[in-house]
Amino acid sequence: MQAKHIVILGSTGSIGTQALDVVERLNRAGHAMTIVGLSAGRNIGLLTRQIERFAPLVVSVAREEDALALSERFADLIVLFGSDGLERLVCFPDVDLVVNALVGAIGLSPTLTTLSKGRTLALANKESIVIGGELVTKVLRENGGTILPIDSEHNAIFQSLLAGKHSEIERIIITASGGPFLNIPLEELAQVSAQDALHHPNWSMGSRVTIDSATMVNKAFEVIEAHYLFDVPYERIEPIVHPQSAIHSLVEYRDGSIIAELAASDMRIPIQYALVYPDRVATDLPRLSLEKISPLSFAPLEMARYPAFATVHAAGVRGGTAPAAVNAADEVLVKRFLGGEIGFTKIAQGLQRILDRWKARDVVEDGDLSLARILDVDRWARKQAATLNL
Numbered sequence: 001m002q003a004k005h006i007v008i009l010g011s012t013g014s015i016g017t018q019a020l021d022v023v024e025r026l027n028r029a030g031h032a033m034t035i036v037g038l039s040a041g042r043n044i045g046l047l048t049r050q051i052e053r054f055a056p057l058v059v060s061v062a063r064e065e066d067a068l069a070l071s072e073r074f075a076d077l078i079v080l081f082g083s084d085g086l087e088r089l090v091c092f093p094d095v096d097l098v099v100n101a102l103v104g105a106i107g108l109s110p111t112l113t114t115l116s117k118g119r120t121l122a123l124a125n126k127e128s129i130v131i132g133g134e135l136v137t138k139v140l141r142e143n144g145g146t147i148l149p150i151d152s153e154h155n156a157i158f159q160s161l162l163a164g165k166h167s168e169i170e171r172i173i174i175t176a177s178g179g180p181f182l183n184i185p186l187e188e189l190a191q192v193s194a195q196d197a198l199h200h201p202n203w204s205m206g207s208r209v210t211i212d213s214a215t216m217v218n219k220a221f222e223v224i225e226a227h228y229l230f231d232v233p234y235e236r237i238e239p240i241v242h243p244q245s246a247i248h249s250l251v252e253y254r255d256g257s258i259i260a261e262l263a264a265s266d267m268r269i270p271i272q273y274a275l276v277y278p279d280r281v282a283t284d285l286p287r288l289s290l291e292k293i294s295p296l297s298f299a300p301l302e303m304a305r306y307p308a309f310a311t312v313h314a315a316g317v318r319g320g321t322a323p324a325a326v327n328a329a330d331e332v333l334v335k336r337f338l339g340g341e342i343g344f345t346k347i348a349q350g351l352q353r354i355l356d357r358w359k360a361r362d363v364v365e366d367g368d369l370s371l372a373r374i375l376d377v378d379r380w381a382r383k384q385a386a387t388l389n390l
């Protein structure tokens with residue numbers, strides 16, 4: 001069997017480390033997976049251990065000084081750095097699959113570059129699609145690359161879409177666990193701590209996506225992501241609260257049939273799906289025990305509990321650079337919340353104020369959306385959110 005040559009961006013993060021775990025499992029089971037390149041931000045200790053274990057040809061790190069230190073330590077390794085390093089990494093020769101597990105807006109440019117080379121992208125970095133959906137769609141159309149979604153909901157939708165034709169889709173239903181604050185009294189929300197918010201009931205993830213799950217910003221991002229990935233209008237994409245997280249999402253067809261994907265709440269399952277697609281291979285990863293999870297329950301999203309959902313959703317529907325503004329603002333507001341500087345409910349208030357300011361900027365957005373304009377709004381919103389008096 002021919003080996004699959006893989007690059008992983010964000011290899012030291014929650015998704016990145018799980019992707020490497022899946023690679024090791026697949027190799028043990030006789031599916032040849034070769035790690036060609038890895039990238040990480042600042043966790044050089046972990047990256048060093050990964051280099052020793054997976055022997056990549058090339059790595060990229062955020063800072064030049066870390067790159068120099070790694071070059072000294074590993075004589076044969078090609079070491080790159082910065083955003084240019086990420087670009088060069090995804091263009092490295094003979095790569096079959098790029099896994100983008102970066103967090104935040106920094107993921108967009110490598111996503112576009114990977115697809116512009118017509119390559120296959122296993123995508124966890126949802127911000128790529130949230131802020132750059134229009135650009136990504138265009139690059140895909142022009143260069144014929146492929147996106148295999150890793151985000152569990154989109155992976156479930158991707159699988160459920162195999163059951164019918166695009167023209168037969170009635171609606172996409174995205175499940176949401178409700179996060180840690182599904183049942184606490186609304187008046188207590190303002191007082192919850194970062195520690196409370198970081199305690200997700202079903203999934204263990206990076207800190208930003210965990211807070212975004214508590215505010216439901218994550219679910220609004222996922223609606224935007226689904227809109228672009230599957231080319232379905234916003235009015236046909238609905239969130240639903242499903243606290244057990246057993247059903248990862250559903251597609252309803254026009255004949256009334258609803259197709260769902262269920263699995264254990266373990267991101268390595270959708271990661272493996274993307275790594276070996278279009279095959280399915282045996283795994284010893286956790287399995288869903290239907291007897292243990294039942295009964296399954298569903299409820300509408302309570303808007304008073306999750307006001308940030310409406311704000312971010314509105315930004316998605318508005319399009320242009322509005323999603324970039326709320327994404328950047330959210331990144332900063334989540335950091336301010338985690339640092340103890342603002343309360344939990346201020347994240348939603350801050351997002352609405354940044355979206356209002358974005359509207360008030362009154363910039364005419366004619367012509368094609370460009371990466372430069374998205375990144376310009378990203379910088380603007382970051383500054384606004386950092387100094388917003390909340």
Ligand code: NAD
Nearest residue numbers: 010011012013014015040041102103124125126205206209
């Ligand atoms: P994380 O914070 O655990 O990891 C992020 C990775 O990006 C790390 O390796 C970090 O070193 C790297 N990174 C950060 N800034 C960088 C920079 N400036 N330059 C280079 N590398 C940089 O995040 P995560 O939870 O693994 O999430 C990754 C993406 O996957 C996010 O978009 C998230 O929304 C999405 N996602 C995650 C999960 C999950 O279970 N963790 C589930 C669904 C979707």
Ligand code: MG
Nearest residue numbers: 151152153222
């Ligand atoms: Mg998700």
